[in-house]
Amino acid sequence: MTDHLTDPAGSDATAHGFTTRAIHVGQEPDPRTGAVIVPIYQTSTFAQPAVGQHLGYEYARTGNPTRTALQECLASLEGAEAAVCFASGLAAEDAIIRLLAPGDHIVCANDVYGGTWRQLDQVHARFGIESTPVDMTDLDAVAAAFRPTTRYLWAETPSNPLLKVLDLAALAELAHERGAWLVADNTFATPYLQQPVALGADIVVHSTTKYIGGHSDVVGGAVCTDERTATDLAFLQNAVGAVPGPFDNFLTLRGLKTLGVRMDRHTTNATAIAEMLDADPRVAAVHYPGLPSDPGHELARAQMSGAGGMVSFRPVGGAEAATRLCERTELFFLAESLGGVESLIEVPGTMTHASVAGTPLEVPDDLVRLSVGIEDIDDLLADLDAALGAATG
Ligand code: PLP
Secondary structure, three states: OOOOOOOOOOOOHHHOOHHHHHHHOOOOOOOOOOOOOOOOOOOOEOOOOEOOEOOOOOEOOOOOHHHHHHHHHHHHHHOOOEEEEEOOHHHHHHHHHHOOOOOOEEEEEOOOOHHHHHHHHHOHHHHOOEEEEEOOOOHHHHHHHOOOOEEEEEEEOOOOOOOOOOOHHHHHHHHHHOOOEEEEEOOOOHHHHOOOOOOOOOEEEEEOOOOOOOOOOOOOEEEEEOHHHHHHHHHHHHHHOOOOOHHHHHHHHHHHOOHHHHHHHHHHHHHHHHHHHHOOOOEEEEEOOOOOOOOOHHHHHHHOOOOOOEEEEEEOOHHHHHHHHHHHOOOOEEOOOOOOOOOEEEOOOOOOOHHHOOOOOOOOOOOEEEEOOOOOHHHHHHHHHHHHHHHHO
């Protein structure tokens, strides 16, 4: 894939660093007023100079300049030709799957986000698109799951909530040899820490609700891919309607500007917390690819520039201790979602991943998931330490 960037100086924006592009690509000062921030184009329609002519925009389901700015910036950051933004991450996933036809087949990771599995298993399966969950850390198992009708390998790395790391380059090769595409959910890593397109992914999907927006104040999704696929997705989006509103695009673009600095801090804080939990006898297991003892560590070092802000662990004392712990923290809010500046804690088995209970994707009921925020690390460590004492004591 080639980059198709423009930047305010009119020079080759691919030459610019990640955070420079996050702040500038698609975000030229407004030509009429000089406003340095892309305006919220809160309009449903656009006046046309003559019948059959328009200035680039006709109706806001089809396109909106605030959305265009976000799309151009995201495409640049993912190293993709184009991006299409949606009303949510699941709306983006729905559009990707609607590119297929009844009879097509998807091989997905066996610990994808619960909502992704629910959509595959309870929505698209009804329309004749079957999915097979498989442990994608086992490339032989992935190859064995292929059918002649397999169109997508659907990978999520690091995965939600077990933080498994998948070998994107190997999966892309495996898919391409069999005429399929690799779809990579890059929500947890973000393009700052991992570049799936450069590793061979054909489609990158995001819940921009998470780190891209970064402030827990907006729900959104995005797909980054080649121009032709983006055109097909934009057609579907216009035909079906899952568009993000201009204010949501504005908030997401504002968050995106600081993605790099936030991810650095999320990673530093998460590393300190994972190390503390790993050394704590009140904790039975820690999942964090930044820990040298983690099974995904070497792969993460090779394909990511940092392990990110998500940590999951299993306290001693089982599911009851996990529940008590989540109700005892003060700074870590008990809440679903992730990727905001504030720290969150949850029990995936009964919260974000409740929809996978009784399916092949079931997560351990004593697993606690942390979305480590950017607060002062000593405060976060003290909060967890106190909650662990109360929960396991
Ligand atoms: N992908 C991952 C990895 C997620 O964690 C989520 C939501 O938690 C989604 C996709 C779905 O995104 P949204 O909630 O924006 O629809």
